[in-house]
Amino acid sequence: MKNESYTVSLTKNPVINMNVFPGHFTTSHFHTSHYLDLDDLKTNVLLARDVAIEMALPYLTSTLVDTIVCMEGTEVIGAYMAEELLQEGTSVINSGRDIHVVTPINNVNRNLMFQSNMHELIYNRNIILLISSISSGTTLNSALECLSYYGGILVGISAIFNASPQKFEQEINSVFTCEDIPDYRIYNSNECPMCKEGKKLDAIIVHDGYIKI
């Protein structure tokens, strides 16, 4: 993308960083002032492992986990997170247990669902929901609806980025928040000030990647 990007790093472990592109972007639900490139954090195995170690921390000594449900391409992080939660150690509550890492699919109506053979990994299981980026909450809400429909017991929500920590009633453990990008904004498309100024869109954000316009 032509826009000037900059990097935001996690103070605790600066290897974990994301490229931030200011501009004018649209998703299917809202317009936003920034595109966050989280690809490397999700697909580069060494980085994904570092992210997973960070994301496992809130659960390590306190939360029994049976299944990690991965949304938006977070499967590599999910697998390392499971490994981290299963490590040997007297204070590690999941040592010696089994943890499964699964992803729902979209049905023909674009609703999230699990295939029948996956139901036993969701029903009555302790579940961590793993999401790449939470902005408007659309993905979060449809995932929560899906887990509730299949009878999962939600024990935690984790995200790489959470745009509005105040907005959601559920506690969300996130690596980065809007405080790391102070001018990050999302708008309903019919109320977007950039559109009102006649500013052209730079790209469409799709499944957490982008398509240039």
Ligand SMILES: [Zn+2]
């Ligand atoms: Zn706009």
